[in-house]
Amino acid sequence: MSSTTFTVRVESEVKKRLEKLAKNTGRSRSFLAAEALNEYLDVNEWQVAGVKEAIASLDRGEGVPHEEVKDWVKSWGRKRERPAPRRSAK
Numbered sequence: 001m002s003s004t005t006f007t008v009r010v011e012s013e014v015k016k017r018l019e020k021l022a023k024n025t026g027r028s029r030s031f032l033a034a035e036a037l038n039e040y041l042d043v044n045e046w047q048v049a050g051v052k053e054a055i056a057s058l059d060r061g062e063g064v065p066h067e068e069v070k071d072w073v074k075s076w077g078r079k080r081e082r083p084a085p086r087r088s089a090k
Contacts (some may be wrong), residue, residue, distance in 0.1 A: 008033075018032060018033065057087075061088065062087050062088060063087055063088060064085045064087050065085075068085040069085060072084060072085050
């Protein structure tokens, strides 16, 4: 995989911590920074995609009314716990 270079500004303390971790792990600062960016992107891309899909689902009219969810949650732990409400599909 090809790589490229870019510059990022960080607080002095962050740079010191990165340098210390690089020294302690025998890795380069660049390697550690690239790994951190990859993990951040994996988590956030997944989360943003999930939020967009949820919004699209609601826009299609698929959802559970708030009151139904509230009533279900209130019933948790009781003898007559309600079944989970089902989303409507239009």
